[in-house]
Amino acid sequence: MMKKIYPSDQINHYLLIDAISIVFLFFLILREETIFGLFGNLLLLAVFLLSFYIGIWHRDWRLLAASLSGLFVLTLFGVFVSSSILLFGFIFADLIGRSRSKWHIGYGIAAIAIMFAIVYWQSSDSQDNYFLLPVMILQLVFPILIHIKEKSNRLQGELDAANAEIEKYIQEEERQRIARDIHDTLGQTLTMIKLKSELTTRLIDKDVPRAREELTDILITSRSALKQVRELVSDMKFISxxxxxxxxxxxxxxxxxxxxxxxxxxxxxxxxxxxxxxxxxxxxxxxxxxxxxxxxxxxxxxxxxxxxxxxxxxxxxxxxxxxxxxxxxxxxxxxxxxxxxxxxxxxxxxxxxxxxxxxxxxxxxxxxxx
Known part of the structure; x- marks a missing residue:
């Protein structure tokens, strides 16, 4: 059930952090009296939550649109509630970094910079604004770091898949090699046993001493076949x-x-x-x-x-x-x-x-x- 609500490949790394961040955001907004009123706050939070939900499931233009929508909501809260709300911009900075388009990442970083600029110039409390610069720098760099990490993970996944295919190919080649070696090595020996057995069958009633000699040869050849099997199991030996x-x-x-x-x-x-x-x-x-x-x-x-x-x-x-x-x-x-x-x-x-x-x-x- 959880995999239908939240991507399964992100559950281990992001689910807990995202859940805590959203709960804190809801708590901070709903306890404040803003010009939007309770209904307006709930509507903006619903837009934020919908934007977040779209962002975690997509990596194309929908991720960019959802991130821009979420950042717009944070800008409003930053201006009319508190500039500290911009700390939640890390949520969308993270999502922007997961985009597969460098252009989308660039647009997202520009939107983050615009969000901080608007909040800074519209905020009347300069005491709360001293922390905006380092937070802004981190959020501007964060998408790039996430993009590098995601790209590394994708390349590692492709490498693992390629290694798996190579391993599968090597195993198949090894099976074919072993099959050929068994055919070539034992086939010759078993052919000799077959021919000598047929000869012994014809001689058993006509020439008993000769038949005994052939049976002795069959026994020796059988032992040779067993030795060949052991050698093949160990490894293919050098053959002069x-x-x-x-x-x-x-x-x-x-x-x-x-x-x-x-x-x-x-x-x-x-x-x-x-x-x-x-x-x-x-x-x-x-x-x-x-x-x-x-x-x-x-x-x-x-x-x-x-x-x-x-x-x-x-x-x-x-x-x-x-x-x-x-x-x-x-x-x-x-x-x-x-x-x-x-x-x-x-x-x-x-x-x-x-x-x-x-x-x-x-x-x-x-x-x-x-």
Whole structure:
């Protein structure tokens, strides 16, 4: 109910002060006998209260109009009751400072100055006027201070909102990264488990010793998958490009596919670039095993200018108009992260070709740390 009468964003800071100020103003005016009479006093106080109410709810021209109306009422009371009534000008000085228009603030400050000038020249008691100068100065400065404070609060609110959006974006990016890492890292291992399980099913009645060996491999691979999960939960680790090539060779050969590797001297890559490249190769090899129905996979590399170009070929069924699936998007995103490119196309005469173009800086590595 209170939020409908008084703005909720101002309750904690202004409500108590405004309530006390208005009660004191009503008390001071209603106890005095003025030329306006009781009815006139009540009417002017009603105008003051209405002006105040409009001022606390609006920040446009209505705030300026309400402030001018309220200051006019205070001017009348200041002339015909007491110049001390001008102390209540801080109420509208505060409201004027909350305006979003600098022109409105300027007009409001000018109105405050005019109010003090009129009361000073019309007042007959010079003993009460000595305090008007410092009070006037404070009320003239007050809107500027409030404006600076309000602007700071708005900027802080916008900053908090922007930070919230950035945090939300970072969290979403992190979720996508984790999802890609789980897909790329565990997908390869689980594919191996699936293939070996199918092989074991066929061997269980024909070659028991071989089936036992495959079951042992499945157990070892399962433990490796569990280790990978723990590593992903901790953080994405650095992945050596050479070690990933070695793993790709073992994986491809384990499913009975031929593997050819033609890798020259690898240039020096940053840790991020090397990890993203290794994961892209892992995704590509996983796609070959899962979807290509290929008999052979070949990986080559060459340095062209300041770029390392890695190509992954297979002699399978090709893309079949599914160029946006099978982890291809994640490969492109990883290359974009390191300002590289990824091109996936049908190879000639058959199969698929993945070309990774990785920019690098520096000289070639003579001794790579494994």
């Amino acid at each position: 490009l050479q070690s990933e090539l070695d793993s790709a060779e073992k994986l491809i050969q384990s499913v009975g596919m031929k593997y050819k590797l033609h890798i020259g001297e690898l240039p020096l890559l940053s840790s991020v670039a090397e990890t993203m490249t290794a994961l892209s190769i892992r995704e590509s090899v996983t796609n070959v095993i899962r979807h290509s129905r290929a008999r052979c996979c070949m990986i080559t590399s060459e340095v062209i200018g300041s770029s390392l170009v890695i190509r992954i070929y297979d002699d399978g069924i090709g893309l079949n108009d599914s160029g946006s699936g099978n982890g291809i998007q994640s490969i492109k995103e990883r290359m974009q992260l390191i300002k590289g490119t990824a091109a996936i196309s049908n190879a000639s005469p058959c199969g698929t070709e993945v070309e990774l173009n990785i920019p690098y800086y520096g000289e070639e590595k003579e001794n790579r740390i494994q």
